[in-house]
Amino acid sequence: MFVVTIDQQGSRVVGDRVEPFLADLAATTASSDGMPGARPVRGFERTVGDEVQAVFEDAAAVVDLVLRVLRRGGWSVGVGAGPVDLPLPESTRAGSGAAFVLARDAVEAAKSRVRTVPLAVRGRDATAAFDTEALLVLTAAVAARRSAEGWQVVDLLDELGRDARQEDVAARLGISQQAVSKRLRAALWAEECAARPAAARLLERSEAREREGR
Structure with a gap:
């Protein structure tokens, strides 16, 4: 499973923008109905303060969402790849398990002021997670320069x-x-199109050790 935690930047300056952001996220995931697995297993909810969180099964959907949020700007994004405690509760914020802990570590890392792209990925396979992060950061940085x-x-x-x-x-x-x-x-659209599925495959590997043990 993949837990995505997104935290608003500078809320003390710009005010709380979580509710309109949640509405936009709901519209984005709803527009993906025709893509199997694209919608979250548990939808985005406010967890604490100006932070939101959701749970996904599909790595490609996570890649697409992360790049959309980074394009929007104003939010730090953390992705945790690993197992969750089952059965999942109906509320995202009530969930638990390794993926939730990893997502917490990731979003805290994403807030680092030295990062030009506010994204971090953490997984049970740490090497694959860092490789995923590197590819997504590069893809987002290229897109940020697009006219x-x-x-x-x-x-x-x-x-x-x-x-x-x-x-x-x-x-x-x-x-x-x-x-x-x-x-x-x-x-560089063709290059981004090639990078997205590669990032999704790497993200899947980030939780691979747990899958091999099932």
Whole structure:
């Protein structure tokens, strides 16, 4: 299992933004209904203060969520990969087990002021977890440098779905297909698409030792 703990940054300055953030998270996970395993096993809830937490089974869903939150900015993200105590209670904040402890360690590490990307991953397989973190941090850092024009085509591709073509994006934006291709190359979109499943596989390995023992 994967526990994702997200803590608001600078709440004393900007105020508590947890409730609108929870609404956005609910909308994001609901839009993934067509993807098996994409929704959390236990949805996001406020746990303490300005912190929220959820439990996932699907590593790819965690990767997608983490990158979305990091793009948004203003939140520190910790991911814990490992076993949880079963049966899971209905409330996320009532959950327990190694993954919850690891997520706590991760979000505290993510708050470090020396981190340019506020993300940390901790797992039962520590090496795999650190490798996951490194790849996700690099992917998020690359995305943070993407231009508004780059995000425009990337977001439209995401909106149109898996079968979308560059021609479809060009038609919607009223630009040439060559312009769309140029923006995607500058955005390093193909590289991000390749990195995401690699990060998900590494995240799965982060809890692999426990799985081998089942």
